[in-house]
Amino acid sequence: MRMSLHGPALRALIATALFGGALLLSQSQALAADAVADRVERVLRLRADTTHGRTLFSQYCATCHGATALGDPAGNYPSLAGQRPNYLLKQVADVLENDRSVPEMHQLMGRWQFEDPQSLRDVVSWLADLTPNAKPGVGSGKQIAEGTRIYQADCAGCHGRFGEGDNPSYVPALRGQHYSYLKRQMAALATGHRTGMDGEGRQRLGRISLNQLDAVADSISRMPSERDAVPDGNPFVPGGR
Numbered sequence: 001m002r003m004s005l006h007g008p009a010l011r012a013l014i015a016t017a018l019f020g021g022a023l024l025l026s027q028s029q030a031l032a033a034d035a036v037a038d039r040v041e042r043v044l045r046l047r048a049d050t051t052h053g054r055t056l057f058s059q060y061c062a063t064c065h066g067a068t069a070l071g072d073p074a075g076n077y078p079s080l081a082g083q084r085p086n087y088l089l090k091q092v093a094d095v096l097e098n099d100r101s102v103p104e105m106h107q108l109m110g111r112w113q114f115e116d117p118q119s120l121r122d123v124v125s126w127l128a129d130l131t132p133n134a135k136p137g138v139g140s141g142k143q144i145a146e147g148t149r150i151y152q153a154d155c156a157g158c159h160g161r162f163g164e165g166d167n168p169s170y171v172p173a174l175r176g177q178h179y180s181y182l183k184r185q186m187a188a189l190a191t192g193h194r195t196g197m198d199g200e201g202r203q204r205l206g207r208i209s210l211n212q213l214d215a216v217a218d219s220i221s222r223m224p225s226e227r228d229a230v231p232d233g234n235p236f237v238p239g240g241r
């Protein structure tokens, strides 16, 4: 596991990610970024016990996210299988610190061992090792060429040519994710209802029309999972998370 970001670098990255590249953070924003960075750093230092992670997941998370974390095709619950571990960690930390609002999860997070860094480490590592969803919910299929064109021009620079994400930069993988969930998150990020994507990503999302947003979400949901993409020359190295 690569852990290239520590201390001030991680804090700066998280502050930028959380607050949309704002140059001047208010004191409370800086504190929130610190709290998220603290949690993430503490957890990354630990060694994972994925067997324990699996037990915890089936006990606390599977009712919503599914037994093998594939979410639901209607997109109410995202697939978490094969997601980048640093991103997973940061999302959970964001929910814990109220930087991302997930009402369904909040109650659980507050009372559960998520306060315990080792449990968090174990669950996230188990999730990251799972095979991504090979059959996520998809859209109408009518505008895939247009969606792919926009994705490669505006999104691939951060999210990767194959939607594989980038672990050291906390950029999520998008392949294997449900169309409706992607669409909802894109709209939330574009309008600032969800923070976390930096200024450039948000601007790019904000520039595309609703119709294009639909096309992009549909084309992403049809991307092959990264394992399938390897023989076609996916530059991503499996295991290089």
Ligand code: HEC
Pocket: 057, 060, 061, 062, 063, 064, 065, 076, 077, 078, 079, 080, 088, 091, 092, 101, 102, 104, 105, 108, 123, 172, 184
């Ligand atoms: C009561 C239902 C529920 C339970 C239980 C639950 N979640 Fe969630 N989770 C959700 C919903 C709904 C979302 C998506 C929220 C949204 O649309 O923004 C979500 C989103 C997430 C995300 C962000 C995914 C992404 O791609 O950004 C992570 C990570 C996550 N959950 C992890 C967990 C873990 C780990 C557990 C168990 C400790 C858990 N969840 C338990 C409902 C739940």
Ligand code: HEC
Pocket: 017, 078, 090, 150, 151, 154, 155, 156, 157, 158, 159, 169, 170, 171, 172, 174, 177, 182, 183, 185, 186, 189, 195, 196, 197, 198, 200, 201, 202, 204, 205, 208, 216
């Ligand atoms: C400058 C880099 C950058 C660019 C460009 C970018 N993104 Fe993102 N994106 C991010 C980061 C970082 C996050 C994670 C935000 C967080 O931590 O909450 C993200 C999150 C997302 C999510 C939420 C994923 C989830 O599991 O909840 C979606 C969907 C998404 N981006 C789609 C897009 C699309 C579509 C484009 C192109 C129009 C795009 N992004 C362009 C960096 C970028």
